[in-house]
Amino acid sequence: MVLFAAMVAVSFRRGGPKSDPGVTKLPGKVLAETGPGYLETSDNGKISRSIKFGHHITYEDGRHKLSEGVTVTVPDKNGRTITIESREADVVAPPGSGKQIETGVFRHDVKLTTSDGVTVMSDTANYEDATKMTTLPGHVTFAKGRMTGSGQGATYDQNRGVLWLLADAKVDVAPDKGSGAMHVTSRTAGMARLEHYMKFTGDAHMEGEGHIIDADESTVFLTPDDERMTRMELRGHSRINSRPGTDGPQAMRANDIDMTYADDGRTLQMAHLVENALVRLQGEQGKPGKQIAGKGIDISLGPDGSTVTNLTAADNVVVDLPADGDTPARHITSAIFVATGAPAAPGQPGGIKNATFSGGVDFRETRPASGKLAAIDRTSRSEKLELVTKPGFGDLERADFHTNVHFTDAPQTTADAPTAIYSIAQDRLELSPGEGDKGKGPHVSDGRISVEAKNIQMELSSQKMKADTKVRSVMIQQQGKSNDNGVKVPSMLKPDRPVNVMSNRLDYDSDKSLATYEGNARLWQDGDDGGTIRADKIIVDDKTGNLHAITNVTTSNVMKQASDADKPKPSEKPVQTITTAAEMVYDDAKHRATYTENVHMNGPDGDLTSDKLELYFAEQGGDLERAEADGNVVSKQPNRRAFGKHLSYDAKADLYTMTGAPAMVYDDTAPNCKLTKAPAVTFRQDTNTGSATGNGTFGQKSESVPCGSGPGSN
Secondary structure: OOOOOOOOOOOOOOOOOOOOOOOOEEOOEEEEEOOEEEEEEEEEOEEEEEEOEEEEEOOOOOOOEEEEEEEEEEEOOOOOOOEEEEEEEEEOOOOOOOOOOEEEEEEEEEEEOOOOOEEEEEEEEEEEOOOEEEEEEEEEEEEEEEEEEEEEEEEEEEEOOOEEEEEOOEEEEEOOOEOOOEEEEEOEEEEEEOOOEEEEEEEEEEEOOOEEEEEEEEEEEEEOOOEEEEEEEEEEEEEEEEHHHHOOOOEEEEEEEEEEEOOOOOOOEEEEEEEEEEOOOOOOOHOOEEEEEEEEEEEEOOOOOOOEEEEEEEEEEEEEEEOOOOEEEEEEEEEEEEEEOOOEEEOOOEEEEEEEEEEEEEEEEEEOOOOOEEEEEEEEEEEEEEEEOOOOOEEEEEOOEEEEOEEEEEOOOEEEEEEEEEEEOOOOOEEOOOOOOOOOEEEEOOOOEEEEEEEEEEEEEOEEEEEEEEEEEEEEOOOOOOOOOOOEEEEEEEOOOEEEEEEEEEEOOOOOOOOEEEEEEEEEOOOOOEEEEEEEEEEEEEEOOOEEEEEEEEEEOOEEEHHHHHOOOOOOOOEEEEEEEEEEEEEEEEEEEEEEEOOOEOOOEEEEEEEEEEEEEOOOOEEEEEEEEEEEEEEEEEEEEEEEOOOOEEOOOOOEEEEEEEEEEOOOOOOOOEEEEEEEEEEEOOOOOEEEEOOOOOEEEEEEEEOOOOOOOO
8 A cells, every 4th residue: 555654844943053154144134145165063963954945034023034055954763764854944043032943935936855655745835833844735636656646735744744735636647567457536544644645635635446436535554664554444425435346245234334355455454334325246157146234234255355265244244146137136134144154275164154144034036938938026024044055155055044934936835944044956844843943834735735744845936745754734725716826625525714725845847736645644624514534645736626544444424414404403413423434535536435445334323334435516515416336245234234245325316226146125113124135125214114126137136034133142
């Protein structure tokens, strides 16, 4: 960093002359006039000041006029000296004042030179001994090493060692071996030589090393030799922008910014931003950069001055991650943001890899629909968010949400959990209780089903879902109709009533509209007349309303029949009909439930076993219309047992038809117990009469038998 050197005014005292050029007394106010001369004074044997001149006039009022080339050397502080040169000078040292000089005016081609190599040039310089201040009106230029500059008017405070440019300050630093060039402008500028800092006030503007710096005021702190910058303070409307292609942060803005540099005086190591802070980081390989805003921001960089290794923001934090191709834009707000990483190593990229947001975290992803890409509008709220990114705060790889997580994926999906892990590349959200996190859930609702479980995994784009441990889901649907999203509940169930399912595991494919529940699966509706289905596995198609129960199937439901309308309504609770089988398939289009293998149905109308059973329901409400049983059919009713190969039941007519080779029906109604054998036997439950039909192979036969002695009797 190029320095301002101190500029000091001349102060000298008249002492005993080393040589006597000869003094000629003149009439009037002129006391003496001499030709070329040299004067010096000393303190403790050391020369303290000296003066050379070509012509010298002394007046009786204490004025001295020096001309024809004036050179004055006076001591500065810390063993340094200041030399002033001009074509002429007027100094005042009133007789009897005890002072050798009170004021001095140097005119024409004034040049001030410090012993450490700073030169200042102007046309006039005014010195006051009382204040030890030198004022340089008009245009001023200065130079030191690679630095040159100018301004309108200047002052030098010899007591404090401060040079100040009063207006239109400009500083230029020439490049050193191709780098290090800088241009600075401000309304005023100053250099404190003793305290080793420079200050630029009023629209301070700096350009150099690919960066543009602006602030109301800038202070640059220097090494003891004034050769390198150690830190910089920007105050008021502070802004730092990097030109394209420049490494490191692309922009930093705040009301105030403090920056710390490496030993070389050029490489930024840390920045502290206060009030309305903003940092924009460089994007990976030309990609748009990330932007972080907050009330305050601290940023640390690696030894290269470009790799961001740590970044902290506090109060009203806003982080914007811009869209990139298919990648959606991300907008994150929180109370605190802490990002960490490591410096670059040989062959290994460095930079931020982990970021933590805490306190009222709001995470949003958005992407408009384009071609085959669907629109994305996702939001997640939590108390804490941990991000894992590619090195250099690159592409997001994973987002871990903690405590009171609430996730929405427009237009209908919502999720809640204590902990949610969002795997970005896989587009997968995993919900769990976590460790030490609080919140309800895990719970997901996608507009088709609502799911609760210990663990839920959801693929966001495809809306596929897996859940395990204490799984419970709910579907709410008007009987036989679809929601706007196409959901349909089996019509064998009750209308306008939630459908609940519990299991150990759930595999849900939204595209295929299939929900597969495994492990102690149970589907039910609440209420005394609600139905229940139990099985090792239950598959529900919520688009067609079809249902499939597999292995150890048990269904329990109130089978209201059309003929029930003619019966007195009982005062007791509805009685459930329980059916067991190896498998049950419900075809909603046909309103048919088919049970297969070891079928057993027991209810208020009797007991039935068969190899296969088909139940046909009304279009709405699950009312039974008819039933068909096949293979080794045994029907047991109060006072009646029937055996055959096939049984048909017409619920509206309350009519049973058993067929076989032959079919057998035993009526056990004392005292007229009888056994009927025929290819087909028809009967009703509420009567002890029936009809039998024969054919060419089997005739029909009905005979009285002792009561309690028919087929199937104990």
